[in-house]
Structure formats: C-alpha cells, structure tokens
Amino acid sequence: MSPVYAAPNGTNPGTPDNQQYSISGFIGHSELSKKLNQIEKSSQGEVNVEVAGYSNQGREIYTATVGSGDKVILIQSEIHGNEKTGTAALLNMLKQLGSNNSAEYQKIREEVTIVAMPMINPDATELNRRGNDLSWSEVEEDFPQLQGSAPSWNYYTYTNQYWDYASNPGFDVNRDFNPDLNYTPKAEDFPGDSSMPGWYITPEAQTVRDVYKNLMTEFGQVDVFVDLHHQGEYYVEGTDDKVTLSISGDFVPDPSSEEGSKYSQYSDTYNEELSKQLNVAAYDALQDRGNSPFDNITLYPQNLDLPGTALGSFALNGSGTVLFEVTGQTQSYGQKKIGQLVEAVETGVYGIIKGVATGDVYEINPDEYDEIPLTDRDQDYGL
Numbered sequence: 001m002s003p004v005y006a007a008p009n010g011t012n013p014g015t016p017d018n019q020q021y022s023i024s025g026f027i028g029h030s031e032l033s034k035k036l037n038q039i040e041k042s043s044q045g046e047v048n049v050e051v052a053g054y055s056n057q058g059r060e061i062y063t064a065t066v067g068s069g070d071k072v073i074l075i076q077s078e079i080h081g082n083e084k085t086g087t088a089a090l091l092n093m094l095k096q097l098g099s100n101n102s103a104e105y106q107k108i109r110e111e112v113t114i115v116a117m118p119m120i121n122p123d124a125t126e127l128n129r130r131g132n133d134l135s136w137s138e139v140e141e142d143f144p145q146l147q148g149s150a151p152s153w154n155y156y157t158y159t160n161q162y163w164d165y166a167s168n169p170g171f172d173v174n175r176d177f178n179p180d181l182n183y184t185p186k187a188e189d190f191p192g193d194s195s196m197p198g199w200y201i202t203p204e205a206q207t208v209r210d211v212y213k214n215l216m217t218e219f220g221q222v223d224v225f226v227d228l229h230h231q232g233e234y235y236v237e238g239t240d241d242k243v244t245l246s247i248s249g250d251f252v253p254d255p256s257s258e259e260g261s262k263y264s265q266y267s268d269t270y271n272e273e274l275s276k277q278l279n280v281a282a283y284d285a286l287q288d289r290g291n292s293p294f295d296n297i298t299l300y301p302q303n304l305d306l307p308g309t310a311l312g313s314f315a316l317n318g319s320g321t322v323l324f325e326v327t328g329q330t331q332s333y334g335q336k337k338i339g340q341l342v343e344a345v346e347t348g349v350y351g352i353i354k355g356v357a358t359g360d361v362y363e364i365n366p367d368e369y370d371e372i373p374l375t376d377r378d379q380d381y382g383l
Contacts, residue, residue, distance in 0.1 A: 026084040026087070026088060026338075027087065027088070027091075028125060028126060029059050029060075029119065029122040029125055029126060032062070032087065032091075032118060032119050032122075033060065033062075035091055036049045036062055036064055036091075036094075036118075037049065039064070039091070039094050039095050039098060040064070040098075042095070042098070042099060043066070043095075043098030043099055046066055046097075046098040046099070046109065047064055047065070047066045047094055047097070047098035048064070048065045048066075049062055049063070049064045049065075050062065050063050050065075052117065052207050052210070052211050053203060053204075053206065053207030053210065054203060054207075055121065055122050055123045055132065055133070055203060055204055056123055056132060056133055056134040056138070056202070056203050056204075057122075057123045057133050059122040059123060059126075060122070061117065061119075061120055061122065061204065061207045062117065062118065062119075063115055063116070063117055063211055064090075064094050064115075064116045064117075064118070065113065065114065065115050065116075066094060066097045066098050066109060066113075066114050066116075067097070067108060067109040067110070067111075067112045067113045067114050068109065068110065068113060069109070069110055069111040069112040069113050069357070070111075070113075070219065071111060071112045071113070071223045071224075071356050071357070072112075072113050072115065072215055072219045072221070072222050072223050072224070073112055073113070073114045073115070073222075073223065073224040073225075073226065073352070073353060073356060074115045074117070074211070074212065074215065074222050074224070074225050074226070074314075074319075075090060075114065075115070075116050075117070075225075075226040075227075075228070075349065076116075076117040076118075076120050076208060076225075076226070076227055076228065076310070077089070077090050077116075077117070077118050077119060077120070077228040078118065078119040078120060078121055078122075078124075078125055078228075079120050079121050079173050079174045079204070079227070079229070079310065080121065080124060080130040080131075080172075080173075080174065080229065080230070081121050081122075081123070081124025081125040081126070081127060081128060081129055081130065081131075081132075082124070082128050082129055082130055082230070083130075083228075083229050083230035083326075084125075084230075085228070085230065085326045085338070085341045085342050085345055086118070086228025086229070086324065086326070086345055087118045087119045087228075088338075088342045089228065089342050089343075089345035089346045089349065090116045090118040090228070091118060092342065092346055093116070093346055093349065093350070094116055097109070097114065104354075107357055107358070108353060108354065108357045111356070111357040111358075112353060112356055112357045113219070114353065115211065115215065117208065117211065120173075120204055120207065120208055121173050121204050123170075123204075124170065124173075127163075127168075129162075129163050129170070130156075130172060131156040131165060131169075131170030131171055131172055131173075132170040132171055132173050132202055132204055133168065133170050134169070134170055134171055134202060134203075135169050136151040136155060136169070139151075139201050142201070143185045143201060145185065145186070145187055146185055146187055146190065146201075148187075149187045149190045149191075150190050150191040151190070151191060152171065152175075152176075152190055152191050152192055152198075152199065152201065153175075153191045153192050153193050153194070154171050154172040154175035154176070154198075154308075155169065155170075155171055156169055156170050156171065156172065157169050171201070171202050173202050173204045173205050174227075174308075174309050174310060174383065175194065175198050175306075175308040175309065176198040176199060176200060176201060176202045176204075176205035176308065177197070177198045177200070177205055177208075177209065177307075177308055177309060177310045177312070177313040177314075178197040178198050178199060178200060178307070178308070178313055179197060179263070179266060179307055179312070179313040179316040179317060180197070181209055181212065181213050181216075181313075181317065183197070183199070183200060184200075185199040185200070185201055192308075194305075194306060194308065195305045195306070195307070196307065196308065197307045197308050197313070198307075198308035198313075205310075208310060212225075212314060212317075216317075221317075221318050221319070222314065222317075222318075222319045223274075223319065223320060223356065224274075224278060224319060224320045224321075224322070224352065224356060225310070225311065225314045225315075225319040225320070225321050225322075226321075226322045226323075226324065226349060226352065227309075227310055227311050227321075227322070227323055227324070228324045228326075228345060228349075229323065229324060229325045229326070229383065230325065230326050230327070230328055231243075231246060231300075231325035231326070231327065231328060232327075232328045233327055233328050234246075234298075234327070234375045234376055234377045235375075235376040236296055236298055236373050236374075236375070236376065237298070237373060237374040237375060237376040238376070239376075241295075241296045242296060242327065243296050243297075243298050243327055243375055244286075244295075244296045244297060244326075244327055244340075244341070244344050245297060245324055245325055245326045245327060245341070245344055245345070245348070246297070246298045246299060246300040246323075246324075246325040246375050247279050247282055247283060247297065247298075247299065247300065247322060247323060247324060247325070247348065247372070248279065248299055248300035248301075248302065248322075248323040248325075249272070249275030249276050249278065249279045249315075249320070249321050249322055249323070249369065250272075250275070250300075250302045250303065250304060251304050251306050251307075251309055251311045251312035251315055251321065251323070251383075252304070252305055252306065252307050252312045252315060252316060253303075253305055254270060254272055255267040255270050255316065256270075259305075263307070263316055266316040266317070269316065269317055269318035270315060270316055270318065271315075271318055271319075271320055272366075273366045274320035274361075274362075275315065275320045275321045275322065276366035276367075276368075276369035277320070277355075277361050277362065277364040277366050277369075278320045278321075278322050278352050278355070278356075278361060279299075279322055279369055279372070280364050280365075280366070280368045280369050280372070281351045281352050281354075281355035281360075281361045281364060282322060282324075282348035282349070282351045282352050283297055283348075283351075283372050284351060285347050285348055285350060285351025285352075285354075286344065286347050286348050286351070289347060297348075297372070297373075298372065298373045298374055298375040299369075299372045299373070299374050299375065300323055300325055300375060300383070301375065301377065301378070304383070306383060309383055311323055311383070322352060323383065324345055324348060324349070325383070326341050326344070326345060327341065
C-alpha cells in the first residue's frame with residue numbers, strides 16, 4: 001500500500017489559503033515560560049505550573065493548575081502552531097482565576113480543578129505552522145517495530161510558497177490520539193486514515209495523553225475537555241454575517257448507534273448529553289454579550305468521525321467535550337480584532353467553567369444544542 005500524505009491544498013483550516021494572518025501581538029515559547037512563571041508567583045499559591053513533557057525539539061510543554069474541586073476541566077491550546085488566540089486567552093484566564101478573590105472566583109476554585117495546557121505544540125509555534133517538527137525516521141528510531149512501514153497519513157512532506165515540510169517534515173499532532181489510552185504503535189495500523197485512531201507517535205500527543213491519564217487516576221475521570229483552535233473565514237448559514245467562532249461537541253458517532261458500533265466498547269462512558277450542555281453554556285455566555293462580534297457563533301460541521309483527534313478520543317473516554325474554532329485571522333484584522341477574538345474565547349470558556357462550578361450546566365436542556373446556527377460550509381473540516 002502506498003503511503004497517504006496530508007494534502008497541501010484544499011480548504012481545510014490550517015492550509016495557507018485561510019491561515020495568512022499576522023502573528024505580531026502573539027507570544028512565542030520563551031515568553032510563554034516567563035508569563036507562566038509570573039502568573040504562578042503573583043497568584044500566591046493558587047496557580048501551580050509544572051513541566052508535563054517536552055516537544056520533539058526539547059521545548060517544555062506545561063500544565064498550569066488552579067482550583068481544588070472534584071470536577072476536572074482540562075483545556076489545551078495551540079496543538080497547531082498557527083492557531084494562537086487560545087494561548088493568549090488561557091494566559092489571561094489563568095491570571096484572573098489565580099488572583100481574583102471575589103466570591104464568584106473563590107467558588108470556582110473550590111468546586112473545580114482547572115488544568116490548562118497552553119501551546120502544546122511549541123515547535124510548530126516557533127515555525128508558525130500547523131505540523132510539529134518530527135521526521136518519520138525519528139519515529140522509526142523511537143518505535144523500531146515501525147521500520148519499513150508506510151508513514152502515517154498525517155505526515156506532512158510537501159513544499160509550497162509558505163512552508164517547506166519537504167526539508168523539515170512534521171505531523172498533524174491532532175490526528176495522533178487514540179481512545180485506547182494504553183495503545184502502543186503497531187505496524188499494521190499504518191498509514192491509517194482520518195476515520196481511524198492515531199498512534200501516540202508524537203511526543204506532544206503523548207504528553208497530553210499522559211496528563212489526561214494521570215488526571216483520570218487522581219480524580220476518576222476528566223469531566224470536561226476543551227480544545228482551542230482556528231478555522232478559515234466562514235458565514236453563518238443563510239446570512240452574510242461572518243462567523244466569529246464555531247463550537248462543537250460532536251467528533252465521533254455515538255457508540256450506542258449503528259454508525260458508532262465500532263466504538264461500542266465505549267458506550268458506557270461516552271456522554272453526548274454533557275457535551276451538548278457544555279456547548280450551550282459557551283454559546284449562551286457569548287450571546288449574553290449582545291453585540292455582533294460575539295453574536296456570530298455557529299456549530300462546526302457535525303456528524304464527524306475523527307477518533308484520532310484529542311476531542312474524539314477523550315469523548316469516548318467519558319469527557320464532555322467542546323471545540324472552539326476561531327475565525328482565521330488576516331493581516332488586515334489588526335490588534336483590535338485580535339483582542340476581540342481572544343475575548344470571545346475567554347467569554348465562552350468562562351461560560352463553561354462557571355456552569356460546571358455552579359452546577360447550572362447540568363440543568364441545561366441538551367436539545368438547545370441543535371438550535372445553535374450552523375456554519376455555511378461543507379464537511380471539508382480541518383479540526
């Protein structure tokens with residue numbers, strides 16, 4: 001079988017056609033390290049920063065934990081290095097969550113344990129690209145059982161006017177997850193495809209998996225998993241309104257359905273209802289803002305089957321899941337637009353956190369999820 005490589009063209013979010021935006025105003029890895037250290041010090045013990053692992057090029061991947069409650073919320077950003085608003089939002093939120101002593105924030109810290117993983121793909125961040133910095137030969141060195149196998153389908157080796165993966169290849173890390181958290185790579189599972197689980201061959205995915213497993217060991221489950229991304233520029237279905245961000249809780253078919261029967265072993269843990277409730281909480285928080293930059297919130301394309309994504313794998317393991325896909329930024333957006341997009345992410349994530357802390361999220365009618373407007377786009381997803 002010939003290897004299948006990720007295509008350089010098309011309209012998937014993250015491709016050059018819709019990810020040409022200025023990175024001025026966003027931070028690199030060294031500044032992230034400094035900011036996390038500052039947040040930890042200024043929080044006077046409320047925020048605990050640790051090194052959870054390292055990228056392939058040896059850069060630290062951090063966790064920043066705040067709160068001591070029994071409900072666990074894991075939030076990650078920048079699994080694609082050119083999707084940067086989520087990291088800025090997480091840093092703002094960590095500062096607020098760690099230093100605000102109002103009754104509301106004390107309640108959050110008492111009820112919830114929030115584990116943030118900002119910039120989990122720092123090598124890609126430094127290259128301002130989607131894929132990490134890892135060659136197939138390095139994978140074969142780490143996993144000798146894969147020598148001679150076809151490279152995984154999510155291996156980038158193309159060259160275009162923006163990126164040279166041919167001389168500096170890498171992987172789409174968000175296809176390297178597997179709902180079997182103890183999975184070890186097997187040659188017969190390569191090259192795979194988008195409707196099949198990943199392999200945990202990248203150190204970045206391994207680090208996130210290990211954090212998730214450790215939280216499950218400590219708390220019994222990870223109640224909520226939020227993944228912060230970017231997409232291209234789209235419109236609210238049936239309108240001329242540009243989407244600010246899209247959300248979703250649908251990444252694999254329900255294991256109890258005919259379409260999801262291949263995941264039947266996860267039917268007792270999969271919690272579609274909670275995912276819908278969490279998404280509605282985010283949507284409602286944004287709608288409460290009441291002005292257009294925060295109004296144009298849509299559902300990401302539904303009926304997906306992406307078990308190799310972090311969201312798909314962790315949903316099958318029982319987490320309520322929420323995807324944030326911020327509109328692709330362009331050079332013309334400027335600092336004001338960047339600020340609005342970061343604030344939109346913060347607003348939606350706070351809606352989730354506050355709903356979990358108070359318990360209000362569990363009272364939401366999950367059917368309201370299906371009333372969220374759709375995005376005017378096809379299923380050519382890039383999640």
